Amino acid sequence: MRYTKNQRKLLPTTPGIYQYFDASDSLLYIGKAKNLRKRVSQYFLDTKHLGEKTHILVSQIDSISIIETESEFDAILFESELIRTLQPKYNILAKDDKSPLYVLLTLHEELPHILYIRKHDIQRLYIRKKDALFGPYQSAHMIRSLMRTLRHIVPFCLQKRRNGKPCFSSHIGLCSPCASEIQGMPGGKLKQESVRVYRSHVITLKHILSGKSDVVRRSYAREMNALSKHLHYEEALVIRKHIESLDVLKRRRFDPSVYTQSEQKIDDIYQMELSDTLEVLHRFGITIHSLERIECIDISNTQGTHATGALTVSIDGRMTVSEYRKFRIRTVQSPNDVLMVSEVMRRRLSHTEWRFPELFVIDGGKGQIQAACSVLDEYSCTIPIIGLAKRFETILYYHRRTQSFQSINLSFDRPALHLFQRIRDEAHRFSKSYHSLLRSKSMTRES
Structure with a gap:
């Protein structure tokens, strides 16, 4: 839905994406918000704290388009996809200043790595067709926080491989099975099963970052019910914790400003x-x-x-x-x-x-x-x-x-x-x- 800048008080108070356009209908900027009306109004109500670049942006805004999302988490994912596709002018300028982060899942590998990379790394690295690239994320701190949160939903490894030595996170259930430990295993059925489980975790992470968290939740619910039916209550409890964490994630507010304040x-x-x-x-x-x-x-x-x-x-x-x-x-x-x-x-x-x-x-x-x-x-x-x-x-x-x-x-x-x-x-x-x-x-x- 499109609004003029003078109609900003009519914006909904839901999470979503806002897009600023100038008088010639050129896209200027894309952002995400927990509360669309409150976030957009901040640009116009108090301009003293805005930087020079933002002052110029605000002076050019003629209309505002919004896309409502179910949660701010969904808005984060959608924002990065739109920025990558549409390349808005002022997001490009921001990227030059802040060097935004991408998340790369190297799915072509037997044990995929989860890497944080910059734009210049994309040109340097040989990214295969099977790999999954997400971003750009305007706040590096925010996406790192998000990834730490996601480990409570689906365990995966963020540390360097150490030839068979498990990382610390594996002891607290945030990296299980641990890719580093799997790497040092001798060949056999145990290693094959561990690789299968770890790859399934990375695929689940891919689904979540692709905006398919509802699919993941339904899959977890089916798995939990099956485990309970076969009296595997401890394993079912683990899955229930993942579901609860996913539900909290959908309600959580991601505020990158808490990492950059005074x-x-x-x-x-x-x-x-x-x-x-x-x-x-x-x-x-x-x-x-x-x-x-x-x-x-x-x-x-x-x-x-x-x-x-x-x-x-x-x-x-x-x-x-x-x-x-x-x-x-x-x-x-x-x-x-x-x-x-x-x-x-x-x-x-x-x-x-x-x-x-x-x-x-x-x-x-x-x-x-x-x-x-x-x-x-x-x-x-x-x-x-x-x-x-x-x-x-x-x-x-x-x-x-x-x-x-x-x-x-x-x-x-x-x-x-x-x-x-x-x-x-x-x-x-x-x-x-x-x-x-x-x-x-x-x-x-x-x-």
């Missing part, structure tokens, strides 16, 4: 995460009123050898590297993460000169959490502990008084989950890097 805006985002975390803790019955300092413990070892522990620290929502601490495990020689967590927690609490946190986070399940709580009891310490279990990112809390566990599964767009994941992933990275250093030194001495 420091004040970033502080607001951290504050939102902390406020949401307090709300989650209150659901566990944890009555704390601030989260200035959060500490996370993670363990890394190879069958008990070169075992390390890491302590990472978040202050006011920001990771504070100067407060990180690393521990070489001294008392445990076997692959026993529970005992290792106990040792690290005991050594941490012995440092009374270090400021204590308002909350401990443990990367692990019930065993690790109970072990950490036992050490806290030894020190008569009442600091609460929560655990972030892998696979479904389940948040666990151990009620020491009743000796019982309570769990919560947050939707993946909850700010609290983002905070827990950030501090957990950083603890894993820090612990793993120290573990790798010790292994490397040991191998050097042996050689």
